[in-house]
Amino acid sequence: MTLGAGRQQRIATLLRERREGVLDHWVAAVLNTVRGRTTQAELRGQLAELYELVVQAMGEEDGTAAGELSAALQELSRTRARQGFSPSETAVSVFGLKDAVLHEIEAGGGTGVVVYREFASFSKDIDDLGLLTFETYARTREQVIADQAEQLLELSTPVVKLWEGIVGVPLVGTLDSARTQVVMESLLQTLVDTGSEHAVIDITGVPAVDTEVAQHLLKTVVAARLMGAECVISGIRPQIAQTIVALGIEFGDIVTKATLADALAYALERSGVRVGAG
Amino acid sequence: MTSPAEVPITSNDDVVRVRQVVRGLAAEVKMSLVDQTKVVTAASELARNTFVYGGGGTATVELVTNPATGRTGVKIVFTDEGPGIPDVDLALTEGWSSGSGLGLGLSGTRRLVDEFDLETEPGTGTRISVTKWTR
Ligand SMILES: Nc1ncnc2c1ncn2[C@@H]1O[C@H](COP(=O)(O)OP(=O)(O)OP(=O)(O)O)[C@@H](O)[C@H]1O
Numbered sequence: 288m289t290l291g292a293g294r295q296q297r298i299a300t301l302l303r304e305r306r307e308g309v310l311d312h313w314v315a316a317v318l319n320t321v322r323g324r325t326t327q328a329e330l331r332g333q334l335a336e337l338y339e340l341v342v343q344a345m346g347e348e349d350g351t352a353a354g355e356l357s358a359a360l361q362e363l364s365r366t367r368a369r370q371g372f373s374p375s376e377t378a379v380s381v382f383g384l385k386d387a388v389l390h391e392i393e394a395g396g397g398t399g400v401v402v403y404r405e406f407a408s409f410s411k412d413i414d415d416l417g418l419l420t421f422e423t424y425a426r427t428r429e430q431v432i433a434d435q436a437e438q439l440l441e442l443s444t445p446v447v448k449l450w451e452g453i454v455g456v457p458l459v460g461t462l463d464s465a466r467t468q469v470v471m472e473s474l475l476q477t478l479v480d481t482g483s484e485h486a487v488i489d490i491t492g493v494p495a496v497d498t499e500v501a502q503h504l505l506k507t508v509v510a511a512r513l514m515g516a517e518c519v520i521s522g523i524r525p526q527i528a529q530t531i532v533a534l535g536i537e538f539g540d541i542v543t544k545a546t547l548a549d550a551l552a553y554a555l556e557r558s559g560v561r562v563g564a565g
Numbered sequence: 566m567t568s569p570a571e572v573p574i575t576s577n578d579d580v581v582r583v584r585q586v587v588r589g590l591a592a593e594v595k596m597s598l599v600d601q602t603k604v605v606t607a608a609s610e611l612a613r614n615t616f617v618y619g620g621g622g623t624a625t626v627e628l629v630t631n632p633a634t635g636r637t638g639v640k641i642v643f644t645d646e647g648p649g650i651p652d653v654d655l656a657l658t659e660g661w662s663s664g665s666g667l668g669l670g671l672s673g674t675r676r677l678v679d680e681f682d683l684e685t686e687p688g689t690g691t692r693i694s695v696t697k698w699t700r
């Protein structure tokens with residue numbers, strides 16, 4: 288990408304000579320659209336950097352500055368995407384330079400058709416830059432979503448130590464095969480690492496227990512048993528309990544408790560800890 | 566939410582989507598939490614069977630009204646063009662699975678809903694329609 292391609296002499300001169308005026312205008316216009324999410328000083332810093340690169344890109348032969356400019360724009364777009372800006376807000380920030388330049392042309396008495404022809408061509412270049420931020424935005428969002436999905440997978444399956452010898456897994460959300468695999472592995476690993484003999488699997492946050500989820504739970508309990516640990520399942524809400532019964536799922540001799548607290552009390556008792564009521 | 570909604574079932578994620586659509590409509594007709602959970606679980610079972618055994622298909626989820634009682638409900642029709650079920654009685658037997666499941670999906674689903682209708686033809690496919698009425 289090169290900017291201006293030597294066809295925008297007057298615009299280039301204007302950008303160099305009336306830097307402060309144009310920049311002031313640009314910042315003021317953009318500030319309106321980003322209010323509250325970035326400070327004026329921060330915004331001015333960002334735009335001043337882009338401005339410098341635009342000026343350099345218009346005056347260069349080899350495209351070095353243009354390359355830096357597109358890198359800077361992509362970076363801006365990525366930061367903004369992560370800050371929750373909409374893609375059009377970011378693109379509009381870039382387009383704002385056109386208005387600022389036009390304002391300066393008019394303030395300088397707007398001399399003749401040549402400068403407007405140049406402006407049209409400059410305007411097209413800026414549009415391209417704006418679109419670049421759009422594309423980057425879309426790609427960044429996809430990345431953010433993919434990252435979050437992965438983080439959620441890990442985040443939603445923490446195994447926590449509840450007491451000496453007792454670990455707990457609060458399950459939240461949909462339990463599919465992939466997640467159950469993660470849960471099972473981290474539970475078994477934590478049992479080994481902490482030398483625990485009791486585990487509480489709390490399903491308060493699981494919206495539905497169907498045969499697949501039930502099967503996964505049963506497998507986890509059996510695997511823990513093979514390692515010498517006993518599991519208690521807690522947090523089976525009334526609607527889930529009724530559904531499980533209607534489905535015909537049997538938890539066999541697996542101990543179930545209404546609440547996590549009940550399950551913990553049970554596990555404490557089993558491991559010989561006495562919880563005094565005072 | 567739009568009704569009827571057609572949800573293609575071609576992956577495990579689609580099973581979750583079917584569940585969400587069903588939950589949305591069940592909540593819309595103000596079904597009790599227990600009944601919502603039952604119909605969502607039934608949908609989950611049938612959607613997974615459609616995916617796993619039927620080789621994929623579609624779920625059509627719609628709001629219906631019973632002209633006789635005036636009650637509203639959620640009706641879900643699952644269709645696939647898979648191998649069909651050669652022995653329906655066997656498939657509906659509790660604990661029987663041709664795969665590695667618990668074999669409780671079909672038999673259990675029948676108890677979770679108010680209406681259950683199964684049509685299948687070996688080599689042609691399977692169509693299962695279920696309805697849950699509000700009380
Ligand atoms: N859409 C379908 N097409 C072909 N065969 C099916 C279909 N749905 C169910 N079946 C057959 O019926 C059997 C019983 O289904 P069911 O849902 O009761 O049990 P499962 O899916 O094997 O195990 P579970 O649902 O308990 O995890 C299946 O194993 C399969 O052979």
Ligand SMILES: [Mg+2]
Pocket residue numbers: 498610613614666669670671
């Ligand atoms: Mg099944």
